[in-house]
């Protein structure tokens with residue numbers, strides 16, 4: 186076994202560290218967080234240094250599919266802010282990888298080069314008011330009228346809909362009882378007539394604001410059906426393919442980034458803050474907290490990188506990606522809360538990033554399949570105890 190990071194990954198991390206320090210300074214990130222703003226200019230600059238192409242094949246203008254490298258980009262961006270890393274995921278993974286796996290050749294030619302050059306942003310419209318973990322129960326309906334698809338229904342928690350060029354929308358194309366057998370995926374421009382978007386005020390994950398989206402007799406061309414003719418009623422297969430395992434890893438990579446930032450800040454603060462005439466970092470209770478955070482984070486990183494490596498090798502990683510998502514997001518929550526404890530009162534005010542880490546960390550065990558759903562997956566799919 187070789188646990189060394191390759192030279193390429195080391196170079197990638199160094200490039201991103203420089204990018205983050207230059208384009209995403211802490212004061213700017215705090216403003217994006219406060220205003221719930223998406224920094225489109227920074228996103229474009231990220232594309233300019235080639236980061237958007239890591240899930241796009243070379244023939245479509247990308248650098249070729251590299252899951253591990255993509256996870257490193259997500260981790261490094263998330264160390265500073267989710268305002269760039271979440272739209273990055275929605276463009277490169279949710280859309281880029283899914284299009285590469287499921288779209289027609291014509292759709293690939295049209296969309297993938299624009300994913301790779303950072304000119305397209307996607308939102309993901311899956312969740313509905315009555316359909317969270319149980320996505321096969323969605324009610325948003327689509328009907329075909331010649332070369333047009335007409336959509337009616339409502340999506341909840343559709344993050345980034347306002348800033349997107351297309352909403353990747355899961356629709357039902359037949360009776361509800363058939364559940365996953367009659368679902369399809371349609372690209373809906375948020376500017377289409379009949380689309381209404383309203384912000385939902387959430388605790389964290391600012392930047393790609395999460396929204397309610399309603400569709401009232403929204404019409405899009407049949408060409409927007411992912412996979413073309415064969416994509417009709419094939420949406421479930423597209424959703425739960427290998428892309429689903431990578432989706433779990435994307436959230437896990439965010440968790441690693443946020444947890445690293447929280448641990449770094451807590452460590453520094455422990456050796457700046459004095460109480461009773463001594464640095465608080467010289468008290469054993471604080472040292473034990475730091476040691477425990479570091480240990481948990483180390484284990485989480487290894488779990489995530491191993492699952493990403495499996496995905497990169499096109500090997501089955503259904504169980505490993507669920508374990509990585511479960512473990513990394515719960516560790517992130519633990520580390521963010523411990524960081525806040527070390528900061529004391531300063532961990533509860535906006536002057537420092539510690540409170541934002543908590544707000545963002547609390548979301549991660551919920552999205553991309555909750556911790557309970559990951560435990561279900563692990564138990565169902567793992568066929569042995571060792």
Ligand SMILES: Cc1cc2nc3c(=O)[nH]c(=O)nc-3n(C[C@H](O)[C@H](O)[C@H](O)COP(=O)(O)OP(=O)(O)OC[C@H]3O[C@@H](n4cnc5c(N)ncnc54)[C@H](O)[C@@H]3O)c2cc1C
Pocket residue numbers: 308309310311312316317318319341342343344345387389390395548551552553554555556557558561
């Ligand atoms: C800020 C934010 C951004 C989001 N962005 C998006 C987005 O861009 N696109 C999108 O489509 N969705 C998005 N979501 C929605 C998110 O993916 C869902 O919240 C998530 O899938 C869980 O659904 P739910 O909240 O309705 O919970 P529910 O499914 O109602 O679950 C409630 C509780 O029951 C548990 N539970 C449910 N079923 C089971 C079971 N079978 N076994 C054990 N326990 C179970 C869950 O673990 C949870 O604890 C976002 C949510 C938030 C908060």
